[in-house]
Amino acid sequence: AQSVSQHNHHVILSEAASLELGCNYSYGGTVNLFWYVQYPGQHLQLLLKYFSGDPLVKGIKGFEAEFIKSKFSFNLRKPSVQWSDTAEYFCAVNRADKLIFGTGTRLQVFP
């Protein structure tokens, strides 16, 4: 079945550690890709998006993601995490105007 997979369900890091969250999708053809973040008690917010062009996209708060078409991947990265990055992160694919979400990755950053 077509899907979006996030293999890391729960990630625990210390401040200043580097972060990489995996996202793989199984849709062929043209896709628009997103990472959303949900801070505790807050609504889903767009972190970054890829529509076309440079496969390395930069988002807010120092996050970036790389689209690798051959691997059907759109991994999220941050070189040095902060305690305030503690949140749940969702990868999503837009297909036919519909967002298909992964199951999410809960990130906990300890000072």
Added chain:
Amino acid sequence: EAGVAQSPRYKIIEKRQSVAFWCNPISGHATLYWYQQILGQGPKLLIQFQNNGVVDDSQLPKDRFSAERLKGVDSTLKIQPAKLEDSAVYLCASSPNRNIQYFGAGTRLSVL
């Protein structure tokens, strides 16, 4: 600009009762979505409106769920009667261009 407004934030009901959620999208956004997010899962689309017309309701359990957007602005989602498995967060989102979606804070429903 004001974001997507949803109410109530929390709702606790007993099974077989009815419940309704309200959403006011960002002004000017023609497309409105309702999602269900069960604990531990990503949001799942229930229904999509374009203005006051339904674009996709293939994932909406129509025997108990209904939604409307009569004037093409705000929308209501109703569950009647509720089941235990309906416990979830119900998210509303709107979009100006059917590409980037902006989400509300959601309504957390607990069915006892």
